[in-house]
Amino acid sequence: MGSQAVVFITGASSGIGKATAILLAEKGFTVVGTSRNPDRCKDFSFPLVQMELTNPESIQNAVNQVTEKHGRIDVLINNAGVGISGPLEELPIEAVKNLFDTNLYGPIEVIKCVLPHMRHQNTGRIVNITSIAGYSGLPFRSMYSASKSALDRATESLRLEMKGSGIQCCTIAPGAVATNIAQGRFHAPVLENSPYKATYGKSLEVMNTHVDHGVSTRIVAEKIHKVLCKRNVKTHYTVGSWLQRFSVHLKSVLPQRWYEYMLAKFYNL
Numbered sequence: 037m038g039s040q041a042v043v044f045i046t047g048a049s050s051g052i053g054k055a056t057a058i059l060l061a062e063k064g065f066t067v068v069g070t071s072r073n074p075d076r077c078k079d080f081s082f083p084l085v086q087m088e089l090t091n092p093e094s095i096q097n098a099v100n101q102v103t104e105k106h107g108r109i110d111v112l113i114n115n116a117g118v119g120i121s122g123p124l125e126e127l128p129i130e131a132v133k134n135l136f137d138t139n140l141y142g143p144i145e146v147i148k149c150v151l152p153h154m155r156h157q158n159t160g161r162i163v164n165i166t167s168i169a170g171y172s173g174l175p176f177r178s179m180y181s182a183s184k185s186a187l188d189r190a191t192e193s194l195r196l197e198m199k200g201s202g203i204q205c206c207t208i209a210p211g212a213v214a215t216n217i218a219q220g221r222f223h224a225p226v227l228e229n230s231p232y233k234a235t236y237g238k239s240l241e242v243m244n245t246h247v248d249h250g251v252s253t254r255i256v257a258e259k260i261h262k263v264l265c266k267r268n269v270k271t272h273y274t275v276g277s278w279l280q281r282f283s284v285h286l287k288s289v290l291p292q293r294w295y296e297y298m299l300a301k302f303y304n305l
């Protein structure tokens with residue numbers, strides 16, 4: 037992937053997306069990011085267009101703006117996403133639907149808008165930012181894990197469908213990264229009379245501490261850059277602390293009961 041390539045990064049107003057956009061622009065890529073409110077990002081070193089992932093028309097408009105200005109999109113980094121926490125039993129279904137609109141259906145819509153351009157070019161890269169939380173059903177993060185896991189599976193299918201097209205796709209799954217994601221996350225409240233009050237309260241503390249002590253966004257950005265520089269990309273990559281990356285391998289080798297026991301201990305359940 038040449039460094040003159042045009043890179044489209046969703047959710048570049050903060051966190052991983054912003055760090056990646058800055059790094060890739062430093063490396064000479066032509067970068068366009070997105071935000072729901074790009075006016076707040078006027079002092080950024082790269083341009084942003086308006087895009088709301090829950091609105092297909094807004095996604096098409098954003099892609100059109102990039103292709104009209106640059107004539108092509110070489111790399112799509114499907115990064116924008118949100119979190120959700122709470123006992124599955126107590127999560128309002130509207131919040132779950134909004135999560136899937138943002139973390140799954142939105143990114144799929146972006147891929148559908150970008151692919152015709154990549155197909156015309158006979159080349160392209162699609163990087164879907166998933167999560168190590170998508171490799172396991174984590175407690176009180178059921179729907180977040182499920183949304184990222186679904187994007188993982190969709191990427192595997194797309195990769196096979198793209199065989200021979202010159203278009204390569206992969207996922208990059210970060211572990212905990214120090215960003216504002218916890219602030220933007222939908223938190224089901226810890227209810228006074230809930231049977232989950234003690235366990236959810238404790239798990240929420242562990243979850244938030246992880247994000248606060250997560251790796252820096254620059255490390256994730258460097259990983260994304262490294263993957264873009266590869267001639268042939270693998271299906272899945274992870275980035276983050278050694279233990280979180282190792283947990284992905286543990287899940288595939290340990291008996292399910294042992295793995296569950298380990299997760300329960302980790303989350304103070």
Ligand SMILES: NC(=O)c1ccc[n+]([C@@H]2O[C@H](COP(=O)([O-])OP(=O)(O)OC[C@H]3O[C@@H](n4cnc5c(N)ncnc54)[C@H](OP(=O)(O)O)[C@@H]3O)[C@@H](O)[C@H]2O)c1
Pocket residue numbers: 046047048049050051052053070071072073087088089090115116117118119138165166167168209210211212213214215216217218220247250
């Ligand atoms: N931080 C972590 O520990 C961690 C770990 C694993 C995976 N991830 C994944 O990494 C990605 C980036 O997260 P982050 O930690 O960098 O979070 P962040 O700092 O909160 O950034 C999220 C980005 O997504 C955009 N966004 C949110 N909702 C949107 C919507 N409905 N439509 C369009 N854009 C929307 C936001 O843009 P505007 O608000 O400007 O629109 C923002 O730029 C996410 O997919 C997340 O699931 C994060």
